[in-house]
Amino acid sequence: MKRRQFIKNTVATSTLIGAGGLTLNACSSGSEKHLTILHTNDVHSHIDAFPKDHADFPGLGGLARRAGLVQKIREENPNTLLFDAGDIFQGTPYFNFYGGELEFKLMSKLKYDAATIGNHDFDNGIDGLLAQMPHAQFDFLIANYDFTNTVMDGQTKPYKTYIKDGIKVGVYGLGIQLAGLVTQKLYKETEYLDPYEIARDIETQLKETENCDLIVCLSHMGYSYENENRTDDLTLGKKTKHTDLIIGGHTHTFLERPTIVTNANDREVLVNQVGCFGVNLGRIDFYFDANGATSNGVSISV
Structure with missing residues (x-):
């Protein structure tokens, strides 16, 4: 299949999910593939x-x-x-007691396809x-951390x-600069390798060698910063x-809806993030036909 022109027609909504959950019906576009x-x-x-009386996320997550x-x-x-963009660890006594074992086992039960690594995933050290x-039955994808001289060598792709x-x-x-953030x-x-340079190399390989129809980055760099010297997702979208x-x-x-930025080829890129603590599940649907692809972005409060 040839790589299709990516035509953006992005719509986003926010749907509150109660204890019983909700099935989202796919938008019908008459497309061949979904x-x-x-x-x-x-x-x-x-x-x-969260408890029902929680100030910020009552009964959610x-x-x-x-x-x-x-x-x-x-x-x-x-x-x-199903993907995760990092910082799986640290935040509740479950991590303090089990050291991440429970998190990885449960993500494996949910059949996550892949995750990237966040700075807090080093909180028990690289040995931790x-x-x-061994408890993760999914892939860890990180292109700009070189683990060659560490015990994590060969554990990621x-x-x-x-x-x-x-x-x-x-x-x-892609991961965030660890120096100054993590001991x-x-x-x-x-x-740590330059994420913008690495991203351009990897995406070119995925497009020209792997012949991918869609290219996705799992980033733990952050959405945007006022400090122009810090790498972030909006800048990444513009540079790729x-x-x-x-x-x-x-x-x-x-984000109530994915942000759209224009890349270096004057094409639009979707940038999405769904907050924290598992209270939201991001959903983006792509519909492919002979004319290209359209997308519907949905943020769901769990």
Whole structure:
């Protein structure tokens, strides 16, 4: 299948999910192929739902509820991918007690396809992260962390491709600068590589060598910063040429709809992030036909 021109026609809504959950009906566009991408970020070890009297997220969140929603969406559309944009660890006693084992095991039960690595995923050190890797039945994608001289060498991939209903999807991961954010004794000899340069290299490979129809970045760099010297997702979208969707994390940014930026090839890129603590599940539906692709972006409160 030749790479299709990515035509943006993005619509986003926000739907509140009660304890019983909700099945979202796919938008009908008469397209030949339908791909659904679900995503989370900065869950921070929040396994349980928030109390009903919580000031910010009353009764929201909870992995059990998310699992039910993901299952219903997969029944609706088997051509579904589920990703996480990092900071899986740290935030509740579950992490303090189990060190990340529970988080990885439960994500595996939900059949996540891939995740990238956030700065808090180093909170038990790089050895602590390695110790939990056997519990993860999904891929870790990170292209700009060089783990060559660490115990994590060989545990991650820069990118991976997926085929759903004949649509080839290339997914790569990017992480935030660890120096100044994480104590070096935790990440040790992990080498940070320029994410913009790495992104352009990887996306070119995914487009020209892998012949992907859709290219997705899982980023834990942050949505946007006033400091122009900090790397962020909006700037990444502007500097890349072939990436279609950036799924972000780190800044806990609640977006009602995906942001659209224009890339270096004068094409539009979707940038999305769904807050934190598992209270939202991101959903973006792509519809492919001979004329191109359209997308519907949905933010769901779990």
